[in-house]
Amino acid sequence: MDTVQRVVLGITGGIAAYKAPQLIRLLGKSGVAVKAVLTPSARSLVGEETLRVVSCNPVYTDALPASFDMAHIELAKWGQLLLVCPATANTIAKLAHGIADNLLTTLALSFEHRIVIAPAMNTAMWNGAGVQANIGVLASRGAIVLPVDEGELACGDLGPGRLLPVETIAEYALAALAPRVLAGKKVLISSGPTVEAIDAVRVISNRSSGKMGAMLARAALLAGADVCVVSGPAAFPLPGGCRVIPVRSAADMKAALDKEFAACDICIMAAAVSDFRPAAVLEGKKHRSDSSAWSLDLVANPDVLEGLGRAKTRQVLVGFSLDSGASEAAAAAKMKKKNCDMMIANAVESAMETDATAATIICKDKPAEHIATSDKRKLAEVIVRRIARIPEHSHE
Numbered sequence: 001m002d003t004v005q006r007v008v009l010g011i012t013g014g015i016a017a018y019k020a021p022q023l024i025r026l027l028g029k030s031g032v033a034v035k036a037v038l039t040p041s042a043r044s045l046v047g048e049e050t051l052r053v054v055s056c057n058p059v060y061t062d063a064l065p066a067s068f069d070m071a072h073i074e075l076a077k078w079g080q081l082l083l084v085c086p087a088t089a090n091t092i093a094k095l096a097h098g099i100a101d102n103l104l105t106t107l108a109l110s111f112e113h114r115i116v117i118a119p120a121m122n123t124a125m126w127n128g129a130g131v132q133a134n135i136g137v138l139a140s141r142g143a144i145v146l147p148v149d150e151g152e153l154a155c156g157d158l159g160p161g162r163l164l165p166v167e168t169i170a171e172y173a174l175a176a177l178a179p180r181v182l183a184g185k186k187v188l189i190s191s192g193p194t195v196e197a198i199d200a201v202r203v204i205s206n207r208s209s210g211k212m213g214a215m216l217a218r219a220a221l222l223a224g225a226d227v228c229v230v231s232g233p234a235a236f237p238l239p240g241g242c243r244v245i246p247v248r249s250a251a252d253m254k255a256a257l258d259k260e261f262a263a264c265d266i267c268i269m270a271a272a273v274s275d276f277r278p279a280a281v282l283e284g285k286k287h288r289s290d291s292s293a294w295s296l297d298l299v300a301n302p303d304v305l306e307g308l309g310r311a312k313t314r315q316v317l318v319g320f321s322l323d324s325g326a327s328e329a330a331a332a333a334k335m336k337k338k339n340c341d342m343m344i345a346n347a348v349e350s351a352m353e354t355d356a357t358a359a360t361i362i363c364k365d366k367p368a369e370h371i372a373t374s375d376k377r378k379l380a381e382v383i384v385r386r387i388a389r390i391p392e393h394s395h396e
């Protein structure tokens with residue numbers, strides 16, 4: 001059972017403090033509980049009542065009553081991550097030098113887990129030697145100092161110094177919180193549909209959106225893996241941070257995967273590979289005036305996963321089985337035939353072009369695990385955690 005993750009959000013006195021409620025909302029949507037701490041200068045920039053309502057928690061400031069005397073220790077014990085956002089040059093300097101003159105900087109001194117710092121300031125300050133030296137000190141102590149964005153700043157200047165988009169900061173925070181169950185592993189994922197040309201205009205493809213592959217890439221990245229995605233032309237975007245090899249046909253996909261496979265530790269075949277392709281690709285465009293009817297001769301594409309199953313040495317190999325009604329027996333038969341370690345069965349009716357799907361995870365020598373309908377992001381996280389559990393000795 002998953003437990004709620006806990007972030008202490010330290011808000012300092014930069015104008016970007018007004019974005020804090022949105023960040024709390026985003027983290028909350030990902031199942032993260034947040035307690036906000038305001039420095040004295042941040043208090044006039046963002047409403048305490050707003051923060052209290054969006055976080056569903058009390059808001060901590062230096063003006064706490066005496067009964068909160070130990071708030072810095074209590075918060076340091078509660079949080080699994082301290083996210084300082086926005087972090088001003090002043091707070092960055094205090095953190096780098098161990099100064100504890102308010103609740104946030106005091107709590108930072110007693111914080112034993114990861115600290116993520118999202119700076120925001122004027123370009124000249126950001127580029128200044130003092131700030132850069134302080135950032136170097138913090139990074140050398142293991143704090144994760146995020147980059148800044150470029151663009152128009154609150155003071156009207158143009159240049160680096162803007163706070164990163166809150167969506168990106170939330171992703172960094174989640175990555176820093178996630179158990180790094182795949183740290184040091186190379187994960188190869190195939191994703192999206194493949195496309196087979198009929199003539200210069202027309203193609204045969206399928207309804208795969210690539211969302212499952214993208215969510216698996218995201219979950220593997222959060223788990224600390226080095227991720228490479230071989231992707232057909234998918235509608236759903238892949239997360240930043242993975243290496244992408246774009247392909248079109250099943251033959252392209254096979255060539256890319258065969259090349260990358262030897263170097264990977266885990267391969268997840270989430271692509272919807274076209275099983276058939278036209279026996280010949282017509283040159284140019286076939287015109288309607290050419291004939292009143294048209295039949296296509298199709299030939300079978302190679303089974304990419306089966307080929308990888310034969311080439312497998314130490315790799316963990318995971319396939320997806322798409323069938324009407326998510327048949328467990330069909331998935332188990334495909335797992336054996338393709339020499340996979342795990343197969344995820346889902347039903348055609350609920351898996352294509354959807355946000356949520358039910359699935360059954362099938363592993364060698366284990367009872368099948370039924371996952372109730374959940375969004376693909378959550379399903380991908382479960383799959384990645386189950387893959388991480390496959391013991392080394394089951395690899396061939």
Ligand code: CTP
Nearest residue numbers: 269271273275301302303304305319320321322
């Ligand atoms: N697969 C593949 N190459 C193909 C077809 C499928 O690598 N030419 C992979 C898919 O990516 C998936 C697994 O094999 O991981 C099972 O695919 P699925 O479509 O469920 O089954 P098929 O093997 O195509 O068999 P069938 O169409 O008879 O159900």
